[in-house]
């Protein structure tokens with residue numbers, strides 16, 4: 001379905017989209033909708049059409065749009081202090097450091113402005129630690145992974161993302177996801193760290209195997225290899241636990257966060273344990289904006305809202321409900337190959353490419369996303385109601401039926 005086939009009145013959106021195309025560096029293939037405002041799980045475009053948001057800005061707006069406490073925090077902090085640099089401390093940064101390290105049971109934190117920066121910093125900490133122990137600097141990542149778009153992140157990522165950007169930084173190697181024997185074969189003194197998404201997000205919502213993660217933890221500890229969990233997409237309550245690795249019963253040495261940490265305010269974090277953090281000295285890393293008071297005040301509010309037992313339980317329940325219903329749809333519809341996920345991080349793999357399905361759903365008032373070609377990614381705000389989940393399911397069903405009629 002092309003953009004011309006949207007049956008909604010999107011005149012003003014289309015005008016903005018066309019103006020945008022004149023100057024926009026064509027990186028993201030944008031949908032022809034311009035959004036004006038949001039409230040809870042709802043979005044409105046500039047033409048006044050209303051949508052249910054099942055994407056949450058790619059797993060970012062976990063508390064939905066215009067959350068009263070988040071908005072109030074931003075306004076209050078904006079009136080007080082926006083930025084002072086990391087030469088000084090501010091109350092919001094100190095409070096967030098305390099609460100975040102405590103909730104992750106990790107010792108140190110460095111604040112960033114994005115996920116890819118969190119990844120870069122994590123690699124630096126891991127390498128500094130490995131070198132301090134006389135080890136090499138190679139970082140192992142998983143096939144089909146995604147850690148961002150900066151040079152180190154693409155070096156760790158899919159070969160497809162590296163095309164045209166050589167020279168690619170050295171010291172990265174991939175192994176098959178969930179294959180502990182492949183890891184064992186690589187385990188030598190040259191390996192500084194291994195990085196894994198407990199649930200691969202961009203790769204198509206693929207959870208890691210429990211045994212694989214536990215074996216990885218055991219082998220990393222035994223061989224002094226740094227274990228990094230990238231929880232940028234799956235962390236912050238998305239799976240029904242504050243951090244996805246809690247499902248696996250193991251702890252990382254380093255964990256990266258971003259996305260939902262600020263509910264839309266750009267903020268990321270690298271959390272690390274005492275041992276690896278010891279390798280870092282003054283001047284080893286830095287940032288101008290990272291950890292600024294407005295980002296930290298917002299993240300603190302978000303953390304306090306999400307990190308509550310009943311909130312997380314509800315995420316798990318709603319996730320189970322969504323997955324159960326989707327499995328019901330799969331039993332009815334041959335074109336659905338698999339339903340995967342944890343909590344409200346759900347992927348539906350289809351027999352066909354899902355980009356046209358996403359356009360069809362958009363036309364029916366639901367914002368979702370296609371990833372890994374054939375996967376429909378559902379990462380709605382965590383505050384989504386059961387009624388809204390039912391609306392989402394009905395739109396998926398109707399859209400698939402209509403696409404199949406063609």
Ligand code: PLP
Nearest residue numbers: 114115116146147148201232233
């Ligand atoms: N790591 C994971 C698992 C992600 O899903 C993403 C973004 O989708 C990133 C890293 C990169 O984050 P950012 O886009 O904020 O740089």
